Amino acid sequence: xxxxxxxxxxxxxxxxxxxxxxxxxxxxxxxxxxxxxxxxxxxxxxxxxxxxxxxxxxxxxxxxxxxxxxxxxxxxxxxxxxxxxxxxxxxxxxxxxxxxxxxxxxxxxxxxxxxxxxxxxxxxxxxxxxxxxxxxxxxxxxxxxxxxxxxxxxxxxxxxxxxxxxxxxxxxxxxxxxxxxxxxxxxxxxxxxxxxxxxxxxxxxxxxxxxxxxxxxxxxxxxx
Ligand code: BV8
Ligand code: ZN
Numbered sequence: 001x002x003x004x005x006x007x008x009x010x011x012x013x014x015x016x017x018x019x020x021x022x023x024x025x026x027x028x029x030x031x032x033x034x035x036x037x038x039x040x041x042x043x044x045x046x047x048x049x050x051x052x053x054x055x056x057x058x059x060x061x062x063x064x065x066x067x068x069x070x071x072x073x074x075x076x077x078x079x080x081x082x083x084x085x086x087x088x089x090x091x092x093x094x095x096x097x098x099x100x101x102x103x104x105x106x107x108x109x110x111x112x113x114x115x116x117x118x119x120x121x122x123x124x125x126x127x128x129x130x131x132x133x134x135x136x137x138x139x140x141x142x143x144x145x146x147x148x149x150x151x152x153x154x155x156x157x158x159x160x161x162x163x164x165x166x167x168x169x170x171x172x173x174x175x176x177x178x179x180x181x182x183x184x185x186x187x188x189x190x191x192x193x194x195x196x197x198x199x200x201x202x203x204x205x206x207x208x209x210x211x212x213x214x215x216x217x218x219x220x221x222x223x224x
Pocket of ligand 1: 005006007008009011012017018019034084085086102142143144145146147148149170171172173174175176177178196197198199201213214215216
């Protein structure tokens with residue numbers, strides 16, 4: 001069993017989705033800020049946005065949807081969570097097999113020596129943060145628009161969805177590629193696709209079963 005999750009999974013934890021109205025920050029569109037160009041042009045502004053989000057996510061708790069996916073692991077079928085989210089809530093909710101397609105907001109990478117730092121503090125002391133090793137500027141350890149996904153994560157995700165009998169697609173608008181491509185890939189390989197979304201979406205007809213509702217309500221019932 002594979003679960004492909006998006007921002008809707010964390011919405012009930014109070015983390016704004018990318019495309020929902022509550023996702024805006026100082027009236028910037030996330031698509032504008034989550035790019036290498038925006039970071040090159042104004043690293044401090046982009047870091048202020050990420051620092052704001054880190055603060056929000058640090059306050060957030062995993063919700064019943066996260067816990068339900070973790071319980072599924074105990075119940076039996078091997079569960080891998082392939083997430084587009086960078087908030088780490090699946091891990092905090094108890095899932096032990098999580099692939100982070102778009103990286104993690106709790107990771108920082110040095111623009112100089114490329115060293116990967118992990119920093120769980122809600123707020124960073126100085127923005128932009130600097131590498132303790134080489135003094136260069138650190139960037140958020142996430143995948144921006146126009147950047148390739150981590151090859152290992154992408155390969156592992158394709159492998160996982162190509163060999164699963166069921167793909168649960170939860171809380172994603174399916175607008176971001178190549179993550180959204182994992183649904184037709186699973187379908188091609190013969191998986192049953194179950195869609196859980198607050199809105200009536202059908203992801204281009206790929207879904208075998210569509211369950212409309214909040215993931216925090218639907219998933220515990222599904223697991224029962
Ligand atoms: C790539 C990390 C190859 C950062 C994110 C033109 C130029 C360049 C690129 C492109 C282009 N056109 C298209 C592309 C490709 C681009 C893309 O797909 N763009 C889209 C927007 C058109 N993709 C990329 O650039 C990717 N890389 O393609 O590399 C390449 C290389 C060079 C040049 C070209 C191509 C990289 C994409 C990764 C971007 N990084 N995040 C950060 O977080 O700051 S993506 C970002 O969007 C988040 O990760 C988020 O998870 C993700 C997807 O959004 P969703 O998760 O689906 O969230 P969304 O808000 O959209 O929807 C929420 C859903 O939940 C809704 O359906 C709602 O109904 C539902 N919901 C709400 N509440 C609930 C709920 N459901 C259930 N319960 C609830 N309570
Ligand atoms: Zn460095």
